[in-house]
Amino acid sequence: xxxxxxxxxxxxxxxxxxxxxxxxxxxxxxxxxxxxxxxxxxxxxxxxxxxxxxxxxxxxxxxxxxxxxxxxxxxxxxxxxxxxxxxxxxxxxxxxxxxxxxxxxxxxxxxxxxxxxxxxxxxxxxxxxxxxxxxxxxxxxxxxxxxxxxxxxxxxxxxxxxxxxxxxxxxxxxxxxxxxxxxxxxxxxxxxxxxxxxxxxxxxxxxxxxxxxxxxxxxxxxxxxxxxxxxxxxxxxxxxxxxxxxxxxxxxxxxxxxxxxxxxxxxxxxxxxxxxxxxxxxxxxxxxxxxxxxxxxxxxxxxxxxxxxxxxxxxxxxxxxxxxxxxxxxxxxxxxxxxxxxxxxxxxxxxxxxxxxxxxxxxxxxxxxxxxxxxxxxxxxxxxxxxxxxxxxxxxxxxxxxxxxxxxxxxxxxxxxxxxxxxxxxxxxxxxxxxxxxxxxxxxxxxxxxxxxxxxxxxxxxxxxxxxxxxxxxxxxxxxxxxxxxxxxxxxxxxxxxxxxxxx
Numbered sequence: 001x002x003x004x005x006x007x008x009x010x011x012x013x014x015x016x017x018x019x020x021x022x023x024x025x026x027x028x029x030x031x032x033x034x035x036x037x038x039x040x041x042x043x044x045x046x047x048x049x050x051x052x053x054x055x056x057x058x059x060x061x062x063x064x065x066x067x068x069x070x071x072x073x074x075x076x077x078x079x080x081x082x083x084x085x086x087x088x089x090x091x092x093x094x095x096x097x098x099x100x101x102x103x104x105x106x107x108x109x110x111x112x113x114x115x116x117x118x119x120x121x122x123x124x125x126x127x128x129x130x131x132x133x134x135x136x137x138x139x140x141x142x143x144x145x146x147x148x149x150x151x152x153x154x155x156x157x158x159x160x161x162x163x164x165x166x167x168x169x170x171x172x173x174x175x176x177x178x179x180x181x182x183x184x185x186x187x188x189x190x191x192x193x194x195x196x197x198x199x200x201x202x203x204x205x206x207x208x209x210x211x212x213x214x215x216x217x218x219x220x221x222x223x224x225x226x227x228x229x230x231x232x233x234x235x236x237x238x239x240x241x242x243x244x245x246x247x248x249x250x251x252x253x254x255x256x257x258x259x260x261x262x263x264x265x266x267x268x269x270x271x272x273x274x275x276x277x278x279x280x281x282x283x284x285x286x287x288x289x290x291x292x293x294x295x296x297x298x299x300x301x302x303x304x305x306x307x308x309x310x311x312x313x314x315x316x317x318x319x320x321x322x323x324x325x326x327x328x329x330x331x332x333x334x335x336x337x338x339x340x341x342x343x344x345x346x347x348x349x350x351x352x353x354x355x356x357x358x359x360x361x362x363x364x365x366x367x368x369x370x371x372x373x374x375x376x377x378x379x380x381x382x383x384x385x386x387x388x389x390x391x392x393x394x395x396x397x398x399x400x401x402x403x404x405x406x407x408x409x410x411x412x413x414x415x416x417x418x419x420x421x422x423x424x425x426x427x428x429x430x431x432x433x434x435x436x437x438x439x440x441x442x443x444x445x446x447x448x449x450x451x452x453x454x455x456x457x458x459x460x461x462x463x464x465x466x467x468x469x470x471x472x473x474x475x476x477x478x479x480x481x482x483x484x485x486x487x488x489x490x491x492x493x494x495x496x497x498x499x500x501x502x503x504x
Contacts, residue, residue, distance in 0.1 A: 018280055018428055019104075019119040020044030021209075022228040023086035023189035025197050025253045027216040030054075030085030031077050037226075037233045038068045038087045043282055044119075044229060045089035048103035052115045055082035057194035059115050063088075063103040084197055084255060086189050088117040091429070102144045108154045111161050113193030116150035119229060120185035120207045121427040123490055126497075128152060128181065149188060153178055157192075166195050168252045168260045175200050175250040176264040183489045185273075185426035187245075189227055196254040199227040203265040204486050205247030206273050206426050206477050208287045212239030213259075222257045230285040244288055246270070271486045274476040275428055277467045278417045279325050279388045290471045293328055298466035299416040300332025300386070303458050307384070311412055311454050313337055317381040322371070322388070322399060323347040329416040330386035339384065344377035344406075345399070371399065379407030389417035390457075391430060393437030393450060400451045413452040417481070418460045419443070423498065424480040425490055432499040 020041030024033055030053050038049060049071050050063025062076045068089065088104040105117045122128065122145040129148065132138045136155045140147055156177040160170040171192070178200070185206035190198045201209045209227055212234035216222045226239050234241050245251055248265030272288050273280075283293040307313060318340050321330030324347065334341035348370055383403055390396045396413060403411050419438035424430040433439040438446055447455035460481050467476060479485045 018044055018091050019117075020089045020229045021086070021117045021119045021187065021189055022088075022226065022233055023117070023191070023197050023199060024224065024226040025084045025255065025257055026224045027083060027218050027220060027222060027257070029081070030083050031080035033237065034080075034085040034087040035068065035072060035077065037228060037237065038089055040233050040236055040282075041089050041229055042068055044280065045091040047091050049087070049089045050103050050105050050117070051080055051085060051087040052105045052107075052117075052191065053080040053082040053085040054115075054191050054193060057113065058082075059107065059113060059191070059193060061105065061107065061115065063105065065103065084191055086115065086117050086191060086197070102142045102147075104144075104146055106144065106147045106150045108150055110154065111158045112166065112195065114150060114154050114157070114190055116146065116153065116188060116190040118146040118149050118186055118188045119209075119427065120187055120202065121145065121425060122148060122182055122186065123184035123425055123487065123494060124182070131181070145184075149178075149182065149186060150190070152181055153188075153190065156181075166192070168262070171198060171252050172250050172262040172264050179203055179248060179265045183487055185487075187229065194255075196252055197225070197227075198250065198252050199245055200250040200264065201245045201247055203248040203268045204477065205244075205268070205270045205288070206486070208272065208276060208281070209245040210234065210287070211242045211245055211251060212237075213242055214239045216257070223259070224257060225253045225259055227251065230281055230287065232282055232285045235284075241286075269475075270473060271475050271477050272473065273426060273428075274463065274467060274478045275389075275417075275424070275480070278463070280428070283325070283328060288471065288473050290467060290473060295467045296325070296328035296388075296416070297332050298469055299458065299463065300329030301336060302462035302466045303329060303386070303414060303416050303456075304333045304336035306459060306462065307333060307412075307414060307456050308337060310456050311384070313339065313384075315382050315410070316384045316412060318342040318344070318377070319384045319386060320344045320377070321386050322395075326386050326388040326416060329388065333384070333386055333414070342377050344374055344383070344403075346372045346374060348372070370395075371402065373402040373406040375406045377406075378403055380409055381407075382410040382412070383408045384412045384414060386414050386416060388415070389420065390415045390437060390446075390450075391420050392435050393446070396437075397450050404451070410453045411451075412454040412456070413447070413450060414456045415458060416463075417458050418463055419446070419457050420480050422480050422483040423495055425485065425495070425498065426477060426479070426487075428480070430480055433495075434499070 022037040052061040156174040187207040187209040248268030277295040319334035
């Protein structure tokens with residue numbers, strides 16, 4: 001059945017994804033600057049990528065499936081003219097979301113012309129789709145919630161425009177209305193043709209966004225600005241880190257490098273996603289004032305205490321990480337328990353992350369391509385394996401089998417994160433409870449499915465305290481562990497709809 005919006009009632013929205021975004025205003029060609037930044041964000045998505053630049057009031061866009069290095073030829077880069085630009089990388093989802101048409105950025109031609117990229121997931125897509133068609137009279141050409149977001153922004157900006165001139169207050173008023181209408185998580189960057197770069201973050205700051213600046217190299221005394229998902233992009237480019245974009249805040253940077261900002265929500269509250277610190281972000285990044293590497297060290301400290309409480313540590317010969325994101329936690333577990341730390345798994349760096357791959361069969365197939373167990377490190381030993389998290393369990397089960405095949409005597413499997421029991425609806429590919437190995441199972445039952453002799457998870461409160469320790473952050477978005485959705489708008493009916501319609 002098709003409704004009058006022109007989209008099926010059972011539309012599979014390409015919402016659930018993790019992305020990396022960057023936008024900048026420079027006084028030199030932006031194309032290479034954006035490209036270099038996307039290389040540093042490649043860990044946040046390997047399925048599709050796109051760059052847009054602005055040459056005066058003209059946009060140049062190239063987007064395609066694939067990783068950054070394989071997606072941009074010399075001729076593509078030469079066509080990306082201008083000193084303002086933005087870029088996006090996205091990880092794989094399934095169904096319509098794998099369509100190249102839905103790669104970002106997205107463009108609308110009025111008002112002025114807007115190009116937008118987005119990291120996150122909107123949770124009221126059904127309502128927004130209806131509003132855009134019946135009230136705003138805007139056409140949607142894909143099933144991407146990013147296209148929804150750019151159209152909502154464009155409509156609200158059109159409502160504010162009273163003349164050819166556009167001032168920041170009109171832009172900020174439009175963002176305020178976006179916050180009123182849009183639910184879910186979103187860190188967004190947009191270029192407005194002939195005017196400048198806009199960045200804004202949802203009122204809970206669930207997805208990261210950080211602001212930096214540097215003096216222009218042309219000696220003009222002007223500043224160049226950048227906003228990106230992770231601080232490592234700023235540091236690599238020689239930018240001074242100014243601060244994180246605050247929850248609910250909008251930042252506008254003119255073509256001349258003048259920056260203005262404003263809080264555009266009445267009651268913002270910083271509740272960043274815990275999974276950034278557990279797994280997704282690079283360890284050399286700082287998010288919301290928290291070092292990702294230090295947070296992972298503290299996760300290892302807390303996990304060691306739990307291991308000592310529940311496992312026969314006197315029988316464990318070695319502690320081994322699953323490379324790469326669990327290394328800091330594993331090293332702390334080994335140090336605190338006084339057990340030898342060894343590297344028993346070798347990682348093939350040219351295979352993508354398995355829990356974010358499109359289908360279960362493809363995930364399972366890629367695990368063996370991704371990791372190899374070195375028999376000399378396993379034979380006859382009792383192994384304690386540390387992973388950052390266990391989501392579907394496909395990788396974990398294969399790892400236990402590999403350890404046994406390599407000669408391990410006993411396998412204790414540990415997770416630096418708590419059991420993932422609930423769907424993640426704010427931008428990570430965990431849409432259905434049935435896919436999650438911990439859903440509806442007690443820990444001994446999960447251990448049996450994994451084939452491990454012992455299974456130990458981090459406690460929820462230990463994870464929370466480890467991540468926020470020493471920072472100004474007071475709470476975290478932990479819905480996939482607790483079932484409590486911070487936006488307060490995620491209902492059982494919505495979760496059922498996602499499970500019925502989202503292919504993973």
